[in-house]
Structure formats: C-alpha cells, structure tokens
Amino acid sequence: MQKYIKECQAFIITAGAGMGVDSGLPDFRGNKGFWTVYRPFENKFGFTDCANPSFMDYNPNLFWGFYGHRLHMYRNAVPHDGFQILKKIFQNRDYFVITSNVDGQFQKAGFDSNHIYEMHGSIHKFQCTPCDKLYDAHQFKDLSIDLEKFSAADPLPKCECKRLLRPNILMFGDWDWISSIYDQQEKRFFDFVEKNKTNKVCVIEIGAGTAIPSIRNLGDRILDNMKQSIMIRINPTEADVPKGDDRYFSIKKGGLEGIKELEV
Numbered sequence: 001m002q003k004y005i006k007e008c009q010a011f012i013i014t015a016g017a018g019m020g021v022d023s024g025l026p027d028f029r030g031n032k033g034f035w036t037v038y039r040p041f042e043n044k045f046g047f048t049d050c051a052n053p054s055f056m057d058y059n060p061n062l063f064w065g066f067y068g069h070r071l072h073m074y075r076n077a078v079p080h081d082g083f084q085i086l087k088k089i090f091q092n093r094d095y096f097v098i099t100s101n102v103d104g105q106f107q108k109a110g111f112d113s114n115h116i117y118e119m120h121g122s123i124h125k126f127q128c129t130p131c132d133k134l135y136d137a138h139q140f141k142d143l144s145i146d147l148e149k150f151s152a153a154d155p156l157p158k159c160e161c162k163r164l165l166r167p168n169i170l171m172f173g174d175w176d177w178i179s180s181i182y183d184q185q186e187k188r189f190f191d192f193v194e195k196n197k198t199n200k201v202c203v204i205e206i207g208a209g210t211a212i213p214s215i216r217n218l219g220d221r222i223l224d225n226m227k228q229s230i231m232i233r234i235n236p237t238e239a240d241v242p243k244g245d246d247r248y249f250s251i252k253k254g255g256l257e258g259i260k261e262l263e264v
Contacts, residue, residue, distance in 0.1 A: 001230075001232060008199075008230075009093060010200075011093065011202050012097075012201060012229075013203075015101060015207060016209060017209070019082075019255045020077070022082065023080045025074070048172045050066045054173060060156055060164055063166075074102075079106075082256040085263060086259060087110065096117065096188075099119070102169050114188060121170050121179070121181075122168060122181075125137060126167060127167070127168040128165055129176045132178055193226065198227075201222075203231040207255050209235065209238050233251065
C-alpha cells in the first residue's frame with residue numbers, strides 16, 4: 001500500500017459522513033444516533049423525515065430548526081488534522097475529492113473548490129424552488145433556534161419572490177433539487193477521470209458506509225474504469241473489501257487515525 005501511494009500519479013478521495021466525526025460532527029448513524037443530537041424529535045421524527053422537502057411544508061420552523069442548527073454546527077467546526085495530512089500526501093500531484101457530505105469542510109481546510117464534487121449539494125447554498133434562484137447562505141442572518149424544541153424563530157430565509165428558501169441539498173424524496181452547481185462539479189470530475197485513465201491512481205475512501213451507499217458504489221465504479229487504480233478503505237465498522245482482490249486495502253479505523261496510517 002505505501003509503495004503504491006509513493007508511486008501513484010493522482011489521488012481520488014471519496015468521503016462519507018465518517019470523515020467529519022473527528023471534527024466533532026455527528027454522522028447520524030440510524031435514528032438513535034440522530035436522536036442523540038436532536039432529542040426533541042425522539043420517537044417523532046427520524047433523519048429521513050427531517051431531511052425531506054415535505055418536512056418544510058409540514059412545519060417550516062422545525063425544518064429550519066434542524067437545518068439552521070446544522071449550518072451553525074458546520075460553520076463552527078474546525079477540520080481535523082487528517083485534512084492537512086491528505087494535502088501533504090497530494091503535494092505536487094493531481095487529486096479530486098468526491099463527498100456526500102454537505103458541510104463544506106474540504107473547502108474550509110483549503111482544498112481547491114475546482115477539485116471537489118459535492119454529490120449531495122451544500123448547506124452553504126440556499127435555493128428557491130419556484131423561481132430556481134440560488135443564494136449564498138452567508139447572505140442571511142443566523143437563525144434564532146429554540147434548542148429545547150429545535151424550532152427556528154421567524155423570519156425564516158426567503159427569496160426575493162417572498163417564497164421560503166431551503167438548503168441546496170439533495171434530500172430524501174426530493175424531486176426539486178437544483179443541481180446546476182454540482183453538475184458542473186461532476187463534469188470536472190469526469191474530465192479528471194478521463195485525463196488519468198491510464199495513470200496509477202489511488203482511491204482513498206473515508207467513512208463511507210453502506211446505509212447510503214452513494215460514495216461506496218462510486219468508488220467501486222472508479223476501480224472498474226481506471227485499470228491501474230487501487231482503493232484504500234478507511235472505516236471503523238465497515239472496512240470489508242472483496243476477498244482475493246489485491247486492488248483493495250482495508251484500514252479498520254476512524255477517519256483521522258486511518259489517514260495517519262497513509263503517511264509515508
């Protein structure tokens with residue numbers, strides 16, 4: 001594994017929710033994990049209920065209580081040391097980051113935004129579904145949130161057309177996500193793949209589980225399309241790799257501790 005890291009010409013990071021745990025961010029593993037953070041919702045609403053456009057219609061103040069709290073949490077989180085270790089490993093070599101996380105931690109850690117594909121969107125952008133307008137989240141004042149209920153006080157974020165805004169995130173049961181920013185990111189990623197198709201490429205999967213398998217499935221497809229690639233799977237609980245396939249390496253640790261194992 002270390003020999004390949006030294007020799008490879010490019011890197012692809014595929015990062016799931018486990019990447020942020022060492023920065024103090026929750027991974028919402030199942031409803032019990034979700035309710036640990038959002039206790040007022042216990043036995044009432046699960047993660048898939050709250051991360052759903054229909055929840056905004058049902059109760060916009062609870063919807064924005066949930067997302068406003070997450071936005072505040074992500075803004076205040078400090079990326080853990082693993083981000084800088086990765087940047088050091090990549091030094092003078094090409095890379096691309098694909099993440100299902102909406103927290104913007106890679107950008108905050110100094111990764112080039114032109115080398116990041118946020119496949120589920122970003123909480124740092126808001127969208128108006130009726131008029132397709134996008135806003136930067138920092139254009140709006142921080143919401144006042146009652147943490148006993150996780151309910152956001154009015155006024156909630158609104159578009160110039162006076163309609164209620166929502167985060168520009170792909171949610172559950174979501175047919176209205178405006179994906180224009182992320183379509184451009186995806187195109188840049190596939191251009192990167194095409195450019196490095198015959199090169200030695202190291203795919204480093206960090207904290208991507210099977211509950212929402214977008215990241216894990218994408219990593220497997222990359223290996224099928226880039227014949228000189230290998231994958232290093234870092235996961236404390238789901239580090240299994242295909243038996244007998246020497247393209248896969250497994251590190252059964254959390255994000256930060258697993259990344260430290262990569263240092264040459």
